Amino acid sequence: MKSFSALTFIAVAATLAGANPVEKRYSPSGIDVSAYQGNVNWGAAKNNGVTFAYIKATEGVSYTNPSFSSQYQGATNAGLIRGAYHFGHPNSGPGDAQARYFVSHGGGWSNDGITLPGALDIEYNPAKGGNACYGLGASSMVQWIQAFSNQYNSLTGRYPVLYTTTDWWKTCTGNNGGFGNNNPLWLAHHSSNLGPLPAGWEDVVIWQYAEKGSNPGDQNYFNGSDDDLQQFAASG
Template sequence: MQSRSNADAYGIDVSHWQGDIDWAKVRQSGITFAYIKATEGTGYTDPQFTANFKNSEAAGIVRGAYHFARPSESSGTTQADFFVRTLQQQNAKGELPPVLDLEDTGGKSKFALTDWVNQFVAGVKAKTGTNPVIYVSPSFASSSLTSSISSLLLWVADWGVSRPNSFNGWSQWTFWQYSSQGSISGVAGNVDLDVYAGTPGSLHQRFGSVPSGGSSSSSGTKIANLPTLLEGDSGIYVKDLQLLLYKTGQHPNGVTGIFDANTNISVQAFQKDAGISIDGIAGPQTWSHLVEHPVSGRPALQLWSAGQEVTDLQYLLQYRQENPGPIDGLFGPVTEAAVTDFQSKTHQKATGTADMTTWKNLIEVLPQPIA
């Protein structure tokens, strides 16, 4: 099967075991999607399902729901009915396809369990028009299922490997749970880490756009509705403005949410570079140019680098809740440790060197997404 890359979309899967989740922090950590436990067996609804589904939507995370199979309790048809009915009652229509989580045989043989799965799949398809994704580990599938269901999309659970091996007729994964011991800002304790076989853009294109809180080009606050900002203003849109200025290579001296003199200078510098009216005011024309501007090239920074680019890096790390040490323009060991920690949280190779991927991850997720 295929391996994963930094360009892929990364996600988590959660249940009540994770307790209360700060989904805004989860999104800021670079998480694009989440699968959320809805039901189990015939009569259990996860007590955190409603809150998790609602709050992840508000944070702009692409969501899906999963059902934990208990084949000994009732038929696949009955559990499919219960799962879909729960989703409908809670108006929990996510963007991702539903999932059947297979970890329990219920004492059934390979053929009997496969028949049970086919009942569940048919029941979900009849009520939603969508085949569920199958979540399963290679060892469980090999010992407990036949290969006849391998035409369904696979969410493979395989930890601590560079890539899963093919099994039971599956030669590629759509989702891969690659760790059960992840650490993500906004989630207390360990959390399962997942990856989609494609970029965030391809995830949105395949399964639907980001919910209303999201950050894709198809959602968020429309440019025409953005407020006009000038020195003295404050709030979440000023943070957006400051991050976009960093994206274009400017130096607003922090993502503070306060439109101070440094932000004014940066706005004017950007307006000059963009060839538009230079007034230090972020109006419709300035917003439009900022949003459409590609991420400017930044140098790779490493231990003992120094200068304005290091200062920018330190401010951005501080905004992403890392501790870069003093904001002094010197890439010392504390800044290196902060870069390494941020890279780990955003699923990069933790080198301690701030390369272009690190810069993009620091800059691209806006607190108030803009379409």
């Protein structure tokens, strides 16, 4: 894939005192949504500057977003570049099985110029009282993610984007540096600056900078120009 420097993002609060502005001529805006957002007004989002979207398709090996089809079709009809993401549950099935479930329920990729490669959302266990790393040690977690990644690549011809936080990656993979060559990084860091990256990556492809904003869902920037975004969708 093409390498995009992480320093190319526009800092959200660059005009604030003490902020360090990061200049970039382009930073396509995007959102990610799930069943929580329900019926999204995609036309309004596009008119408000959104150019791409990730839509939750699945979790584990049993859950599908009941709004996925309508959200995905709505984004398509609005002319957005869009893709699907899977919320990983490493404690409820092997990584390769979850990749197959994801692809069979909307998470595939096609070289049509408007479909983003599928993303694996891997973060702290949201279950109340659940183990933060789903009961896996660092080595087992790395193997689980690798199994998901390899299976997704085998099924689609693309490696999945990895959505995570630097803190989770350090805590649950031991800050493993082995994924940067194949897997684009979608970093969640809700701040006015990108912050430190996990080991193995020199840049990000997407930065989720806020959990809410002027558009539905989480707020994101793509690291590059509109042409770069189209190229990433088409071939990486």
